[in-house]
Amino acid sequence: MRGFIRLAALFALTLTTGSLAAPVVKVHPGGVHDIVITSNNTVNATKPAPATSSTGPSRIKAVRDVSTNGQLPLALINNLDGSVNAYVTGLSSNNELVMLQPNGQWYYPTADPSQGTPQPINANIAIPLGPQGSTTNVILPDYISAARVWFAVGELQFFTVYSGASNGPSLVEPSAVNPSDPSAAVNWGFVELTNTEEGGLYANISYVDFVGLVLGMSLLSEDGSTQTALGLQSDAVSVICAALAAQTAQDGQAWDDLCQVDENDNPLRVIAPGDFLSTNPTAFNEYFSEYIDAVWAQYENSPLTIDTQAAAGEVQCTVQNDLLTCAGDNRGYAKPTASDIFGCNSGPFAILDGDNAVHYAVVPRLCAAFDRSTLTLEGGSVQPGLSSADYYQGTPTNHYSHHVHMHSIDGKGYAFAYDDVNPSDDVNQSGVVADASPQVLTVTVGGPSTS
Structure with a gap:
């Protein structure tokens, strides 16, 4: 769940699965008719795409000081032994729906008003990361809000839906809670950010909806200081799934149902209890x-x-x-x-x-x-x-949030909607990094670098 206002549900396509009744949910990715569209997996533009594409700067390989013109350097470190793709989605400074292309220019998705189902985005929007241990440098060409930087071991599928002649298209993102989502079998995660001229950069590692691909981040400020949110330990999904199964054995609640696995029973992600309740409304009845x-x-x-x-x-x-x-x-x-x-x-x-x-x-x-x-x-x-x-x-307590923090390297991570509430003299639990003049946002995939 973002810390941003999102579009309310546009469609109520039926999710047909019996998996959620099992102690562990096995995903079974489907097609366009298996997509469930909610306010949690949509971003709505308030302006249509421009008539011509942006001619913004090409992708560059060296980080430079661009803090004064809306451009934001991203350093993406791959610590996984495998193929990883990055995606950037959000709203431009003109409230247009944008996605970043590998050439460093915005792509402006559109939607056909004659189509009643979500339409796949087939443009080149995947940014391949280099091999294990490498850093891929990209630049966001302008200010952006309601944004996510996604990472996937494989490829994610994004869609659009038409949201009216006076508005832009609505982006339909991969859904973690839906085991039949077209991207359900992909191991993925994201960081959330907004970078505006008025407010600067605000970014967080969000576990409000789920825990998935392990990510960490750091922010270099103009004065040379660095803020960090190191993220979860590399085996966090498996460890948290085991801990929640033990908690179910102890109190009989549906904690183990929060774990999703692939066809080979490898843990993929852990769903937050609030999102789980959206499809299983009787779970945790009377718990509190x-x-x-x-x-x-x-x-x-x-x-x-x-x-x-x-x-x-x-x-x-x-x-x-x-x-x-x-x-x-x-x-x-x-x-x-x-x-x-x-x-x-x-x-x-x-x-x-x-x-x-x-x-x-x-x-x-x-x-x-x-x-x-x-x-x-x-x-x-x-x-x-x-x-x-x-x-x-x-x-009782929120054991999902508890274990997210317990297995975070530095204890930080946005594990429920108000995880940034803390006494004024205590550490911010939420893992937020923010600065009025950001220089470089570094995101690490697969756990912290060992060197």
């Missing part, structure tokens, strides 16, 4: 129920303090008439479900038009506290307040 009741009982008798880390400062919240009510907030919070907690964007955690600044600040801090199970711990009456060492120590 006793914990939620305990939280409500505790804060009927004593206040919960939410540090908004903003102008509102610390706000006091108490349970009144079965709603958690916070001072200055325009509305209260009902008891969440497991889906609300894992997704952080539904039920009491949905942010609506007209919600005020206090509400905008409380939602991420409250949902993060539920995912990390810190609300009933000693010191948990201030959120965020406890250090990252206290996260996931309570029961």
